[in-house]
Amino acid sequence: MSDSAKVTDTLLPDLPPPANSTGVIGWMRMHLFSSPVNALLTLFTLYILYILLVPSISWALINADWVGDNRDACTSGGACWVFIYNRFDQFMYGFYPEMERWRIDLTFGMLAVLVIWLMVPNLPKKGLVSVLTLVVYPIIAYFLLYGGSFGLEVVETHKWGGMSLTLILAIVGIVAALPFGVLLALGRRSEMPIVKSFCVVYIEFWRGVPLITVLFMASVMLPLFLPGEVDFDKLLRAMIGIVMFQSAYMAEVVRGGLQAIPKGQYEAAQALGLNYWKMMGLIVLPQALKLMIPGIVNTFIALFKDTSLVLIIGLFDILAIVQAGLSDPNWLGFSVEGYTFVALMFWVFCYGMSKYSQHLEKRFHTGHGAR
Amino acid sequence: MSSDANKSPSASQKTRFWHDPAKRAILFQSLLVIAVLGFVGMIVQNTLHNLESRGITTGFAFLSQEAGFGIIQSLIDYSESSSYGRTFFVGLLNTLLVSVLGIIAATLLGFIMGIARLSNNWLISKVASAYVEIFRNIPLLIQIFFWYFAVLRALPSPRQSLEPIENIFINVRGLYMPEPIYGDGFGWVVAAFFIAVVAVFFISRWSKKRQDETGQRFPMLWTAAGLIIGLPLLVYWVMGSPLTWEAPVLKGFNFRGGMTIIPELAALWVALTIYTAAFIAEIVRSGIEAVSHGQTEAASALGLNRGKVLRLVVVPQAVRVIIPPLTSQYLNLIKNSSLATAIGYPDLVSVFAGTTLNQTGQAIEVIFMTMLVYLTLSLLVSAFMNWFNTRMALVER
Incomplete structure (x- = not known):
């Protein structure tokens, strides 16, 4: 009897998988070199990445200078972050008086607390906090930033600037556009033909023109529209333009939310005898608003990026203030550093918000459909 | 008459008019019309009063006056003695030029990146998704400034021009290429x-x-x-090669002859392309992912090869999902081309709503015409895309 005919009553252990299909090598064979074409593409991409990334990293991080008082501190031939380091406060606060900057910090600190309260799922009293954020907070913020009462010194808006101005424009734009957007969306879905056509014309008009022309219009034409010699603030004019523009986009987001509410909800509300405003306010909008949050965050991202256009009408948002810094004779020739810094600031905010909005979309997706 | 008196009082009493939806609708809408007309009337009155007190005459007569300023790039004949009306067309054509160039390039790059994100090659899909996440989260204006002030300004002067291919020169003043000269019979x-x-x-x-x-x-x-x-x-070949090329030649401090792409156009084009392509890539990816896997499997089960599965089954269905958002990206690109004014590319906003407005002071007419152009372009593109969309949708059974 030979060994090959041996009978056993226990299962033999599984053989390990072939060495080249597991671990790092197996992964690479599957995901990087699965075919000759793929292997070529992988090598080509690696080469391109090597050409692009190695010099960029050594320029931005390894050979860079970080701290110093003037451009003489930049000796190692890489990026000169000293420029940013020196002007960081100005990039954040603009020309806001140094003694009063705590007011900006406080304003945004309060906002951060409120927003985090709303974002963390398990905290109580969301309704109260939303009302605080949308109604009470803007008033406090106005008095804090502009001053003029409660013993606070007035800070004229032409001194506002930098990242804080960018944030103020974007937040005011989105918060003020929300109520108009809701009204326009309701009007667009209304059964009254004249109301509906007014809303459609308004929405399509603002969605059809670029923001630049709106800002031009706000800065050149608004003074002509108002009675007498009202000389009103450049920042306010820009804000009016942004809010008119943004409310059209907001209306479309709200309309999308309203359309997602099943018809049964409307019918049930009417069957209960609720009138139009009660039906909207108590049944439809609370459900629709939840669905709209990702869309609102996405419009906020778009608006946040668009606020950089105010530099064209002469406001000093973060991009404008960095550009002004670049033309300072003491710091000529650091445009790459300057633009990289602004781009990074915007990128961090926008990327964070877009990740948050994707997270919300997943969380609100409570249906049974495949995701 | 007597039968009326027999009815119960609540039924005989006419519904109060504010409880009747039809009449209430009429009331609301008349109030709205009155309010809007009143508002518009107030604005018009204020405007006329303000214009009068500032001594500005209204009307479009200014369009035939001599402009008296130069424009660095024009697709039609233009000189300083041309009229303001002509500056409008120069600007409009420049806007259309950069929009068309941008749409073509962004579509190509966007489709490549969108398909690359779905590649089964890990490295390529990661690179494509990094591209999308980086460029769509940075404002377009910063990207334009970066290309214009940081990259193109760093190019060498005309005398030290780069010459990557023979007779093509790159320097700080632009990209110089040979210009085709069309002979008889072309x-x-x-x-x-x-x-x-x-x-x-x-x-x-x-x-x-x-x-x-x-x-x-x-x-x-x-x-x-x-x-x-x-x-x-x-x-x-039969006509005897009726096409010759005129190469740019360095004369003094600059190149003469040939075709030039000015750096303003190059920066705007590159920035618009890269920015919009990031959005298009996302649209393409979600469009392809929207075609259910069963479709691909059914097609393979029928014995179609990979190319045919894509061409006959996946793409026709994906295109239907892709087109509506793609349209709005094209519209965004056209509207975003107005950022040209920030770097001085002579587009409609920069030339007409910029220089012409400042020289003439005819704010209302100029802004009105500019907005009208963008509105018309928007309506035209969306009308075309709607037509295309219905054509595609009809394929469905």
């Missing part, structure tokens, strides 16, 4: 091209009909390629 080459296109159109209709009737296939792709490339080449 018109015939163009005509041959159009004849080939028309012929391909009819042959493809005939071959589709024949395939529907008999099932026989006709090698359409090769026929089309042969006709569209071959016929003009043949005519070109």
Whole structure:
């Protein structure tokens, strides 16, 4: 009897998988070199990445200078972050008086607390906090930033600037556009033909023109529209333009939310005898608003990026203030550093918000459909 | 009359008019019309009063006055003695030029990146998704500034121009290329091209009909390629090569002759392309992912190869999902081209709503005309895309 005919009553252990299909090598064979074409593409991409990334990293991080008082501190031939380091406060606060900057910090600190309260799922009293954020907070913020009462010194808006101005424009734009957007969306879905056509014309008009022309219009034409010699603030004019523009986009987001509410909800509300405003306010909008949050965050991202256009009408948002810094004779020739810094600031905010909005979309997706 | 008196008082009493939705609607809408008209009337009155007190005359007479300023790039004849009306068309054409260039390049790059994100090659899909996440989260204006002030300003002066390919020069003043000079008979080459296109159109209709009737296939792709490339080449050869190139030559401090792409156009084009392509890539990816996996499996089960699965099953269904958001990206690109004014590319906003407005002070007319152009472009593009969309949707059974 030979060994090959041996009978056993226990299962033999599984053989390990072939060495080249597991671990790092197996992964690479599957995901990087699965075919000759793929292997070529992988090598080509690696080469391109090597050409692009190695010099960029050594320029931005390894050979860079970080701290110093003037451009003489930049000796190692890489990026000169000293420029940013020196002007960081100005990039954040603009020309806001140094003694009063705590007011900006406080304003945004309060906002951060409120927003985090709303974002963390398990905290109580969301309704109260939303009302605080949308109604009470803007008033406090106005008095804090502009001053003029409660013993606070007035800070004229032409001194506002930098990242804080960018944030103020974007937040005011989105918060003020929300109520108009809701009204326009309701009007667009209304059964009254004249109301509906007014809303459609308004929405399509603002969605059809670029923001630049709106800002031009706000800065050149608004003074002509108002009675007498009202000389009103450049920042306010820009804000009016942004809010008119943004409310059209907001209306479309709200309309999308309203359309997602099943018809049964409307019918049930009417069957209960609720009138139009009660039906909207108590049944439809609370459900629709939840669905709209990702869309609102996405419009906020778009608006946040668009606020950089105010530099064209002469406001000093973060991009404008960095550009002004670049033309300072003491710091000529650091445009790459300057633009990289602004781009990074915007990128961090926008990327964070877009990740948050994707997270919300997943969380609100409570249906049974495949995701 | 007496029967009326017998009815219960609540039924006989007419519904109060504010409880009747139809009448209430009429009331609301009349109030709205009155309010809007009143508001518009107030604005018009204020405006007329303000214009009068500032001594500005209204009207479009200024369009025929002499402009008196130069424009660095013009697709039509323009000189300083041309009228303000002409600056409008110069700006409009420049806007259209950069929009068309941008749409073509962004579509190509966007489709490549969108498909790359779905690649089963890990590295390539990661690179593509990094591209999308980086560029769509940075404002376009910063990207334009970066290309214009940081990259193109760093190029060498005309005397030290880079010459990557013979007779193509890159320097801080722009990209200089040889310009084609059309000789006698080149018109015939163009005509041959159009004849080939028309012929391909009819042959493809005939071959589709024949395939529907008999099932026989006709090698359409090769026929089309042969006709569209071959016929003009043949005519070109018969006419004795009626095309010459005029190369740019360095004279003094600058290049003369040839075609030039000014750095403003290059920066705007590159930035618009890269920014919009990031959004298009996302649209393409979600469009392809929207085609359910069962479709691909069913197609493979029928024995179609990978190329045919894509061409006959996946792409036609994905295109239907892709087109509506793609349209709005094209519209965004056209509207975003107005950022040209920040770097001085002579587009409509920069030339007309910028220089012309400042020189004439006719704010209302100028802004009105500018906005009207963008509105018209928006309506035209969305009308075209709606037509295309219904055509695609009709394929559905």
